[in-house]
Amino acid sequence: MGRLSGGSPPVEPPTIRMTRATRSIAATSGPTKMGRSAARAAPFVVHSAATRQRTSFAPASEWYVWAMTHSTTGPVHLLALTGAGISVESGLSTYRAMNGLWRNHAVKDVATPYGFAQDPVTSWSFWSERRAEAQRAVPNQGHVALATLEQLLGDRFLLVTQNVDGLHQRAGNQRVVELHGNLHESRCDKCERPRFADDRIYQGSAPKCEQCSDGLLRPAVVWFGEAIQQKDMDVVERFMARAAKHRFIFMAIGTSGIVTPASAFVEEARKLGAESWLVNLDPARNEAYFDRVLLGESGTILPQLLAEKRAQFMSP
Ligand SMILES: NC(=O)c1ccc[n+]([C@@H]2O[C@H](COP(=O)([O-])OP(=O)(O)OC[C@H]3O[C@@H](n4cnc5c(N)ncnc54)[C@H](O)[C@@H]3O)[C@@H](O)[C@H]2O)c1
Ligand SMILES: [Zn+2]
Numbered sequence: 001m002g003r004l005s006g007g008s009p010p011v012e013p014p015t016i017r018m019t020r021a022t023r024s025i026a027a028t029s030g031p032t033k034m035g036r037s038a039a040r041a042a043p044f045v046v047h048s049a050a051t052r053q054r055t056s057f058a059p060a061s062e063w064y065v066w067a068m069t070h071s072t073t074g075p076v077h078l079l080a081l082t083g084a085g086i087s088v089e090s091g092l093s094t095y096r097a098m099n100g101l102w103r104n105h106a107v108k109d110v111a112t113p114y115g116f117a118q119d120p121v122t123s124w125s126f127w128s129e130r131r132a133e134a135q136r137a138v139p140n141q142g143h144v145a146l147a148t149l150e151q152l153l154g155d156r157f158l159l160v161t162q163n164v165d166g167l168h169q170r171a172g173n174q175r176v177v178e179l180h181g182n183l184h185e186s187r188c189d190k191c192e193r194p195r196f197a198d199d200r201i202y203q204g205s206a207p208k209c210e211q212c213s214d215g216l217l218r219p220a221v222v223w224f225g226e227a228i229q230q231k232d233m234d235v236v237e238r239f240m241a242r243a244a245k246h247r248f249i250f251m252a253i254g255t256s257g258i259v260t261p262a263s264a265f266v267e268e269a270r271k272l273g274a275e276s277w278l279v280n281l282d283p284a285r286n287e288a289y290f291d292r293v294l295l296g297e298s299g300t301i302l303p304q305l306l307a308e309k310r311a312q313f314m315s316p
Helices: 020-028 061-068 084-090 111-117 118-134 143-156 165-172 230-243 261-272 298-314
Strands: 045-049 055-057 076-082 155-159 176-178 181-188 215-221 245-254 276-279 290-294
Touching: 020 055, 061 298, 076 143, 076 230, 076 261, 084 143, 084 165, 118 155, 118 181, 118 215, 143 165, 143 298, 155 230, 176 230, 230 261, 245 261, 261 276, 276 298
Parallel strands: 076 155, 076 245, 155 176, 245 276, 276 290
Antiparallel strands: 045 055, 045 290, 181 215
């Protein structure tokens, strides 16, 4: 099994153990130049990949046109991919927004194994703040819409999240793959003890592992430069293989399309015949791979989408 070349840790995005699904994508996922105008002028802005033009629509009429012209029927399989953007309306910042603002540390200083080894106390201060914020946060309407979609679709739904805040589960989602781990769990940086639920706040100290002599506890999140669990990639790949036999929708929400491997899922899904949708506040780096792009806040767009498409999603 090879690895994506992402440059040397500690300053690069998470390295992944590759699967067939991702190997070919690394070379082709390049930056796409997109204009950034008018994104916030309308409730949201839609453009189709066919014309590459942005047009403002009243949301309901856009969904109506889509619903009326979309001839494919049958059970929808929906793979939803979320990123930090979906939790912004719950009051949680993206790392990009935090960068440089957090006590004069770049986020990557405290979100790498190297940074943790250098200064575990500062790293824990950062992650303790993230824990406390996530505990206070409440799932927003975007999270709720995805939980409702899972209720409607059951096994035909899978949610892959890059978020570590646990808000999807608190909104009611159960079919969740947490690609980057979970903020509310810790593990040892030395021994093999299983990760365990931990919402304690560690300020001014770095906790020692009680089960081995020299390990430190660390948050059970995947840091920049660390590998994503292969079993998680396998779940995504298996779902895509199943979805490819049906009507398959891939929808990315609140993610900039920069961090691999998630940024590459859209291309793989399209190869398997998926229709691809992006719901994001700003244009994403991998936007060229999306059939439809809806720019705006996911807490507004997702409930609207759900209201318009509920009947379609429920069709047998
Ligand atoms: N809540 C969390 O768990 C959390 C928070 C910060 C960072 N992260 C981690 O940061 C990494 C960054 O990757 P990423 O792609 O997830 O985030 P990102 O910061 O790279 O991109 C976030 C995207 O969300 C969009 N956005 C902002 N507000 C939005 C809104 N209201 N509705 C819809 N879109 C909105 C932005 O335009 C941006 O493109 C991930 O690895 C993730 O694990 C997680
Ligand atoms: Zn230990």
